[in-house]
Amino acid sequence: MSDRFLALDKLSLAYGNTVAVRDLDLEIRKGELLALLGPSGCGKTTTMRSIAGLMTPVGGRIHLDGTDITRMPANKRAVGLVFQSYALFPHLSVFENVAFGLKLKGMRGTELETRVTNGLKSVGLSSFANRKTPELSGGQQQRVALARSMVMEPKVLLLDEPLSNLDARLRLEMRTELQRVQKESGVTMIFVTHDQVEALALADRIVVMKNGAIEQIGTPEAIYNHPVSAFVADFVGFENIFAVRHGRLVTAAGGVMLSGALPDVAGLAWRPRSVSLGSGPLSGTVRGVSFAGGTREYVLETPLGTIKAEVDAALPAHGLGQTVAFDLPVAGAASLRRFG
Incomplete structure (x- = not known):
C-alpha cells in the first residue's frame, strides 16, 4: 500500500498576505481514514480546501494517485467534499439530491438509478428516497450528503467537521456509520475536526496541526498516550503540564523536585487520573469538586499552580477548602520533547 496515494509536498497557502499554511509535507495512504485535528485557525480547513481545489496554493x-492536481479544476480531481452544512437542496427529494452530481456528468436512465439506489443502500436510506430533505433528521441529512459524494466514486473523500x-x-x-462506509468502500477519507474525541474514535492516523504546520502525526494511541509537545498534550486531555529544567519542574513556586529522577525531556504532563490524591509529599487546597459517575474530579490550588485530579468515586470524598496531600508520579507522566 503506497504512502503517497495523496501527497502534499511543501504546500503553502495564504489569504492575501497572511500565510495560513507553510511548507506542509504530508503523505496519505490509499484507503486510509485520516483526521486533521486542531483548534480554529490552525490551517486544517485551509489544507482541506486546497485538496478539494477550492483554494490555489502559493507554493508546493x-x-x-500519481497525478499532479495542484492546478487542476475542482470538478476534474476525483475528490468528493461533504460540507459542514451538508448543502442539500430542500426542494429536491433524497433520490434527486444524491443523483444531482451524476446528472451534471450526463448520466441518465438505468445506470443513474442503479448508482443512486446502491448509494442510498450503502448509507441505510433506501426507504427515504422519495422524502424531501427538510423531513429528515440531522443524522439522515448527513447520510444523504455522504451518499451524494460517494456515488461520484471519488478517489478521496473530504469531510468538513462532519x-x-x-x-x-x-x-x-454517525461515527460508526462513517467507519462502516469507509471500510466497506475502501475510499481514502480525510476529515477535519477540532474534537479530539472524534478524531481518536474514528481515524487510522491523526495529524495535529498548529499555526499552519504539523505538530505531530500518529495513530490515535500514539497521540493519546505519547504527545510530543505541550500543545498536543493539552489538546488531548493532559491538564497538568510543566516544563522541565535542570531536573526540576518549572512551576509557579519555582523549581520543584519530585520523588524519582526526572527524565531528560523538555516537559512532563499528567492526566488528572495519573495524579495520586490522598498521599504524597505535595499538598493543595480543594477549590472545586464534581461527581462524574464512576469518578470524582478535583481542582486543587497548590504552590505549583492549579492541579486537576480524578479518582474513583467510591473513595471517601474531600470537601471544598480541605487540604489534601498528593503526588505527581514520574512513571505516570508523558514525556514531552518540545514545550513551546
Whole structure:
C-alpha cells in the first residue's frame, strides 16, 4: 500500500498576505481514514480546501494517485467534499439530491438509478428516497450528503467537521456509520475536526496541526498516550503540564523536585487520573469538586499552580477548602520533547 496515494509536498497557502499554511509535507495512504485535528485557525480547513481545489496554493504541489492536481479544476480531481452544512437542496427529494452530481456528468436512465439506489443502500436510506430533505433528521441529512459524494466514486473523500451539527447520541451513531462506509468502500477519507474525541474514535492516523504546520502525526494511541509537545498534550486531555529544567519542574513556586529522577525531556504532563490524591509529599487546597459517575474530579490550588485530579468515586470524598496531600508520579507522566 503506497504512502503517497495523496501527497502534499511543501504546500503553502495564504489569504492575501497572511500565510495560513507553510511548507506542509504530508503523505496519505490509499484507503486510509485520516483526521486533521486542531483548534480554529490552525490551517486544517485551509489544507482541506486546497485538496478539494477550492483554494490555489502559493507554493508546493499536490499529487493524487500519481497525478499532479495542484492546478487542476475542482470538478476534474476525483475528490468528493461533504460540507459542514451538508448543502442539500430542500426542494429536491433524497433520490434527486444524491443523483444531482451524476446528472451534471450526463448520466441518465438505468445506470443513474442503479448508482443512486446502491448509494442510498450503502448509507441505510433506501426507504427515504422519495422524502424531501427538510423531513429528515440531522443524522439522515448527513447520510444523504455522504451518499451524494460517494456515488461520484471519488478517489478521496473530504469531510468538513462532519459531526459538529449533531447531538451527542447522533454523533456516536454517525461515527460508526462513517467507519462502516469507509471500510466497506475502501475510499481514502480525510476529515477535519477540532474534537479530539472524534478524531481518536474514528481515524487510522491523526495529524495535529498548529499555526499552519504539523505538530505531530500518529495513530490515535500514539497521540493519546505519547504527545510530543505541550500543545498536543493539552489538546488531548493532559491538564497538568510543566516544563522541565535542570531536573526540576518549572512551576509557579519555582523549581520543584519530585520523588524519582526526572527524565531528560523538555516537559512532563499528567492526566488528572495519573495524579495520586490522598498521599504524597505535595499538598493543595480543594477549590472545586464534581461527581462524574464512576469518578470524582478535583481542582486543587497548590504552590505549583492549579492541579486537576480524578479518582474513583467510591473513595471517601474531600470537601471544598480541605487540604489534601498528593503526588505527581514520574512513571505516570508523558514525556514531552518540545514545550513551546
